[in-house]
Amino acid sequence: MIGDHPTRLFVNPRQGVPGVVVLTEGGFRRAVAEITAWPGYAPTPLRELPPQGFASLHYKDEAGRFGLGSFKALGGAYAVQKLVVGELARAGIRATGAEVFAGRHAPGVTVTCATDGNHGRSVAWGARRCRAGCVIFVHPGVTQGRRDAIAAYGAEIREVPGNYDDSVRAATAAAQTHGWHVISDTSWPGYTEPPRDVMQGYRLMAEEALAAMPSPPTHVFIQGGVGGVAAAVAVQLRARRIPAKLVVAEPEAAACLLLSAERGALSVVSGDLPTLMAGLACGEPSLLAWQELERSAHAFMAVPDAAAVEAMRWLADLGIVAGESAVAGLVAAILAGRAGALGLGPDSRVLVFGTEGATDPELYARLVTEPFTPPS
Ligand SMILES: Cc1ncc(COP(=O)(O)O)c(C=O)c1O
DSSP: OOOOOOOEEEEOTTTTOOOOOOSOHHHHHHHHHHHTTSTTOOOOOEEEEOOTTSSEEEEEEGGGGGGTTBGGGGTHHHHHHHHHHHHHHHTTOOOOHHHHHTTOOOOOOEEEEEESSHHHHHHHHHHHHHTOEEEEEEOTTSOHHHHHHHHTTTOEEEEOSSOHHHHHHHHHHHHHHHTOEEOOSSOBTTBOHHHHHHHHHHHHHHHHHHHHOSSOOSEEEEEOSSSHHHHHHHHHHHHTTOOOEEEEEEEGGGOHHHHHHHHTSOOOOOSOOOOSOGGGOOSSOOHHHHHHHHHHOSEEEEEOHHHHHHHHHHHHHTTOOOOTTSOHHHHHHHHHHHTTOTTOSTTOEEEEEEOBSOSSHHHHHHHHHSOOOOOO
């Protein structure tokens, strides 16, 4: 069970204001057609958890996604596939996505990105399948287990100083020098195409979950790093015309989306971002994600690391393997429900996304068995 913990909650005063279309329906249809044709595709399970005072609490369990351990398999790898198809076309070679993903062409391109672990693994996996070269940038906080998982797909790993956002800049600079292609999960002014594809891939996770819900959710909680997956969920709720309240949950130490909402403009949290939730340790929101979330998120919450560890243990007792970046949304739902916030109560149908399994098995084993000391 999760004990009582302090949280920060900000209800978004700009929800509902008109905005730009960040992800088109045509782009989503294309992503679905490609990804569902990959070998081994199957929807991940939607699990019903003990309801915690709600009418229902569903957990979309991404631990088994394509054997990569997280929903990120849907995004980076799809963006690599789409890039390679495009680059071959520019060279006068017509190739289908399926041919490219089966490695039938040698495109002669190199892709690169920064990662906390999961995005780089997806890009490296996609690059291996599509026969592209791959160089992944990590910061010193990325665990050896996660580096090894990426290197297993043949990618070169380069460590650079600083935090995630610094490694994004290093990957971009290296790409400019060497003529590589950046496949980032975050976007900024003038760089939006691959991150858009990444987010279209993530929408498939949301679509599967919404299709499997016995009744539409009243509340959806999703964790935020740069905000890409939260924005993808927001777009999918709108595409299905489900008026659920969307709540974005971040670690206390890296709550850049919450800060942006409070300030009413995209804002940055700098420094080391000391949180255990490695995949959520991002200080700079994605431009595209922010453009979507500033008008569609109902609220933003920040939750402590200690509560995430308790949630991992609770899920482990239920037979569910959830990594440390998988549970911020679950924690936020339970703590907000207990406080009677956000209109949560016995009639609420709550959906949360368990976005990763044990993506670093050694760290996972330690966190669910040993006493927890928060990172400083
Ligand atoms: C397991 C997990 N969940 C959630 C996220 C957050 O995704 P985004 O950065 O798109 O907000 C990440 C990002 O790496 C992740 O690895």
